[in-house]
Amino acid sequence: MSSFSYHLESAKSLFDPFFIPTIQTILKGFSPSRVSEAALYSLQAGGKRIRPAIAINSYYANQNIPKPNTEDINLNNLLYLSSAIESIHTYSLIHDDLPSMDDDDMRRGMPTCHKKFDVPTAILAGDALNSLGFYLVRFINSNDANLLKDCLDYLHEGAGIPGMITGQMEDLEEEGKSGTSEYRKSLSRKERLLSIHEKKTGALIIASFLLGNRLRSDFKEREAKIKEYSKEIGILFQITDDILDVEGSAESLGKTPGKDANSGKLTYPSLYGMGTAKKMRDDSRDKAYSYAIELESETNQFFKGLPNYIAERKN
Template identity: 60%
Template sequence: MPTPLSDILTNSKQLFDSFFESYTKELFQPQTRITDACLYSLKAGGKRIRPIFVLNSFFHPNDLPKILNTKEHHSVYLASLAVECIHTYSLIHDDLPAMDDDDTRRGMPTCHVQFDEATAILAGDTLNSLSFYLLSLYENTDSAAIRDSIQILHRGAGMNGMILGQMEDIEEEKNPSAKGKESKLTSIHEKKTGALIEASFLLGNRLRPDWIERETVISSYAKEIGLLFQITDDILDVEGNLAELGKTPGKDAKAGKLTYPSLYGMETAKKLRDESVTKAISLVSNVTSLNNEFFLGLPKYIAERKN
């Protein structure tokens, strides 16, 4: 019988957290103020969405409960930790006063509030570099897989991916012109949110023996999931609350950020969200190895989430 999506997400998170707890005990040694700040942010109650994408692009969801020994698939767990490190670094830096200037993240004080700005910057730097180091530790795979994985993560998180999206987002706050807003919004979110999500899916897929035949569909699906994730985030920033979101709502409007509700209105934003759900599902429906409860159920789960 197919495994329900809720069980898949729970099993995936448990597998990742088990690896995370055991592996980071040695990884973040010796203990310093920097390692304390890194672990504070890494352990701050995240949903582990991107590591879950990595794991489920490698494993079939029905196999997840059987995978008790993470050493057998060490490389895919290293990849999942790498994307979580990159994602956490981006959150630390996003929250800084020079960026989004937020005091709360995941219902807790942000890293620069808990420690200080300099420590937060260095903790983010640490997690950024650490993610690429983790990919270099792949086991039982060839050098081409290591090379490809480093390039995948760089495309997602680097100067033409997540970082460029963040830069475009900041620049757009200072641009009052309405000209080209639709294409700019798409560009920002494809890079700022979507690029790392796509990298997460591709990293897990790259470690499979059949990775080449699945890569094009995985990439298209991941891009759609990234778009869906951001549209939903934009809606939640308007309609959500601090208790559910774990971060301050309404900041996008106050900062004058370009979002789907601000550009199209809430009704159209929700229509675009629903269309994205349908498109994502259609992309994997006819691919045997992807036609499972994870890939089919994920779009609706993202659209209906509250945080």
């Protein structure tokens, strides 16, 4: 097993036993509802858990990931932040699949939330997971007066108006599902494409790196390089996604392929052609790797292995 694979699986082995039981315990504290049932359905559908793994490895860069330890305050803080990220990511998928958005029937090989339940329930389940993500930050235990503020700022920059929300809005504008702002009309197609994906896909990935890094004692020295690296990872992730939507199958993707072209989305293959899009993917992978060299030692090579993992993934 490669160093990357080991640290990816080690992160998941820390996260998975914590995540669902913790969410279930929190939800049990509220009145039972169909919304909670729908939220848990989507959370338990699986997925790569790549964003929590990013946060965990961003904290443990240059060292091995330890075994679970309930007395380790920093580890517990890290797991709550990772859970916040995954809750918000899952909310975004629920809403992205809605008929008024990307309108998909399958997600992670299962019926989407609005197909399993109904559209109103799916909307509210997404809302619930969005607010739950921010609620989970309250469980952070630290003497650092600025930690809570910084973590909330990172989450908002990734998931709120500065990031994912505006990216989704711009994506809908591009598809003609919403009116277009005068500012968007002034941009070139290349500028619009980059703007969409830096926000819709990249912003939460950047937040995942920054949240894990924020728990480190040397977070200030690493933050600029983390931002540079994670921004490139977000671009790489989206280029690969666009390619997979053209070349992937429903079985491998766990969702309907070919939807980008059918809905007239602005994507890397549609704007540049498949050959150029694949070259852009490879160039982005190499660029991210060059940044990773400055961020980690030989002990944990998650940062170095992640670009190749993303570029070669099948779903």
